[in-house]
Amino acid sequence: GEDVEQSLFLSVREGDSSVINCTYTDSSSTYLYWYKQEPGAGLQLLTYIFSNMDMKQDQRLTVLLNKKDKHLSLRIADTQTGDSAIYFCAELSGRGGADGLTFGKGTHLIIQP
Amino acid sequence: ETGVTQSPTHLIKTRGQQVTLRCSSQSGHNTVSWYQQALGQGPQFIFQYYREEENGRGNFPPRFSGLQFPNYSSELNVNALELDDSALYLCASSRDRSLGSPLHFGNGTRLTVT
Numbered sequence: 001g002e003d004v005e006q007s008l009f010l011s012v013r014e015g016d017s018s019v020i021n022c023t024y025t026d027s028s029s030t031y032l033y034w035y036k037q038e039p040g041a042g043l044q045l046l047t048y049i050f051s052n053m054d055m056k057q058d059q060r061l062t063v064l065l066n067k068k069d070k071h072l073s074l075r076i077a078d079t080q081t082g083d084s085a086i087y088f089c090a091e092l093s094g095r096g097g098a099d100g101l102t103f104g105k106g107t108h109l110i111i112q113p
Numbered sequence: 114e115t116g117v118t119q120s121p122t123h124l125i126k127t128r129g130q131q132v133t134l135r136c137s138s139q140s141g142h143n144t145v146s147w148y149q150q151a152l153g154q155g156p157q158f159i160f161q162y163y164r165e166e167e168n169g170r171g172n173f174p175p176r177f178s179g180l181q182f183p184n185y186s187s188e189l190n191v192n193a194l195e196l197d198d199s200a201l202y203l204c205a206s207s208r209d210r211s212l213g214s215p216l217h218f219g220n221g222t223r224l225t226v227t
Binding site for chain 1: 117119146148153154155156157158159160161168169171203205210213215216217218219220221
């Protein structure tokens, strides 16, 4: 079946940029999402990109999509302590919402002072 | 705008029992999905409801069932609980079931099965 892979941990210094990477296998993916999960909380939608786009920017967040390599990244500029969380990449297949989103295992973003 | 709310926040059940989890969708949303998130894992799709009918289902056995009500709220029922059912259960709503309608999640119900 379809798979989404992410690195488990990323450590960055406060004020630096964080880049979280994700690869997926479903070539029929239509939308790709980034969600943030803080301890004890649900998932917060950060941003999403349609598969015919290669970049989307929203304030400190930049999403890059390389559809040929099935690679998605999330860049967080000027990383702050409040950005410390687990970040999930998810993809929606071309069969639509009836198949649900396929999530990666999440990347723990650790901020060093 | 009211977000997705779930109840209860925590629940402890014994193996073999049955449980019902509840979800109120975000205002203006008519589609509800349920996900199971085991510790250290990403969420896994259980099923989706649209217009009170199951619209899609993940790889979960029939003892996982659901309902959607006319006000778009939803329930997840799990029968014959197993230890592996211990997880965070997340409800998500979307404006509709179109591809471009992103999911908005609640804070989840933490279920512990002993």
